[in-house]
Amino acid sequence: MAVKLNNREREEQKVKSYKFIINPIAGGGKTKALLPALERIFKEKGAEYDLYWTRARGDGIEAAARAAEEGFEIVVAVGGDGTVNEVLNGIAGTEAVLAAVHGGKGNDFATAVGMPRKIEAAGLALLKGKTRAIDLGRVMDRYFINSVGVGFDAAVAERVNNGVRFFKGVSAYTYVFLEKLFAYKSVEAMIDIGNGPLRSVPLLVAVGIGQAYGGGMKIVPDAIQDDGLFDVCVFDDSISRLGLFYHFPKVFSGKLKYVKQVSMYRTPELKLQLSEPRPLHMEGEILFGDSMHFTLEPRAMTVLVADPSRVNF
Numbered sequence: 001m002a003v004k005l006n007n008r009e010r011e012e013q014k015v016k017s018y019k020f021i022i023n024p025i026a027g028g029g030k031t032k033a034l035l036p037a038l039e040r041i042f043k044e045k046g047a048e049y050d051l052y053w054t055r056a057r058g059d060g061i062e063a064a065a066r067a068a069e070e071g072f073e074i075v076v077a078v079g080g081d082g083t084v085n086e087v088l089n090g091i092a093g094t095e096a097v098l099a100a101v102h103g104g105k106g107n108d109f110a111t112a113v114g115m116p117r118k119i120e121a122a123g124l125a126l127l128k129g130k131t132r133a134i135d136l137g138r139v140m141d142r143y144f145i146n147s148v149g150v151g152f153d154a155a156v157a158e159r160v161n162n163g164v165r166f167f168k169g170v171s172a173y174t175y176v177f178l179e180k181l182f183a184y185k186s187v188e189a190m191i192d193i194g195n196g197p198l199r200s201v202p203l204l205v206a207v208g209i210g211q212a213y214g215g216g217m218k219i220v221p222d223a224i225q226d227d228g229l230f231d232v233c234v235f236d237d238s239i240s241r242l243g244l245f246y247h248f249p250k251v252f253s254g255k256l257k258y259v260k261q262v263s264m265y266r267t268p269e270l271k272l273q274l275s276e277p278r279p280l281h282m283e284g285e286i287l288f289g290d291s292m293h294f295t296l297e298p299r300a301m302t303v304l305v306a307d308p309s310r311v312n313f
């Protein structure tokens with residue numbers, strides 16, 4: 001499909017150069033299949049671009065940092081949320097703009113910036129999208145742009161990441177969810193959102209700039225990406241296992257916040273002290289810790305927004 005550009009678009013296009021950081025194994029290898037369509041669109045439009053295929057976990061950070069140094073204006077993560085997080089950590093603090101394309105499995109950040117799932121539409125959105133500055137989060141010496149979960153949800157993510165025999169995709173999540181439902185042990189926590197520490201035993205604490213994680217789980221459904229505040233969900237572990245089994249699926253519709261044991265907060269900073277280390281999942285990355293200090297830099301990251309009417313600003 002040939003699309004004619006007007007002069008202004010041609011002019012805008014001239015000043016942009018794109019570096020694609022592609023995770024070839026994201027989404028069970030489906031990411032690779034997206035490239036021919038993307039390249040065709042970029043060639044048709046005469047856009048300047050270059051490709052880099054990641055080779056190992058963490059490799060995307062270096063590659064993205066190099067791309068920013070070389071003067072690429074837009075660095076595009078092609079893969080899952082883990083790929084986005086690596087690119088983010090490579091370019092945070094530089095002039096480069098962060099963009100994302102849904103990999104085979106989908107990508108919560110790409111959804112948060114209104115990126116279409118169809119690859120042809122995504123390619124055009126990369127060329128014609130607008131830039132916006134959104135909030136940048138930091139915890140445990142790493143940046144995040146969408147969300148972090150500590151506790152039960154992270155334990156599920158960690159187990160799924162490490163591979164589940166016989167199960168894949170959604171069924172792996174369901175299987176691990178049921179397993180962790182009974183096996184996960186919450187620990188005591190001190191949570192400080194600026195008015196002194198609150199003692200509780202949270203099943204999970206989620207800290208979000210965007211609204212969803214884990215492939216569309218709306219854990220902080222009212223989050224705004226550029227308001228200078230984290231939306232925080234604290235799910236207290238005073239719920240029965242049967243209650244949790246019944247209520248947790250409400251996370252997909254954003255209705256988990258109405259459950260009695262769930263409290264929502266807004267804060268620019270959060271300190272979390274756990275009595276024992278627990279997993280933290282950050283956009284595909286799993287870390288462990290007992291002391292976490294979440295800080296936010298307002299509108300510190302420029303991102304490419306496909307359709308400004310579909311994002312939460």
Ligand SMILES: [Mg+2]
Pocket residue numbers: 135208209223224225226227228229230231
């Ligand atoms: Mg916010």
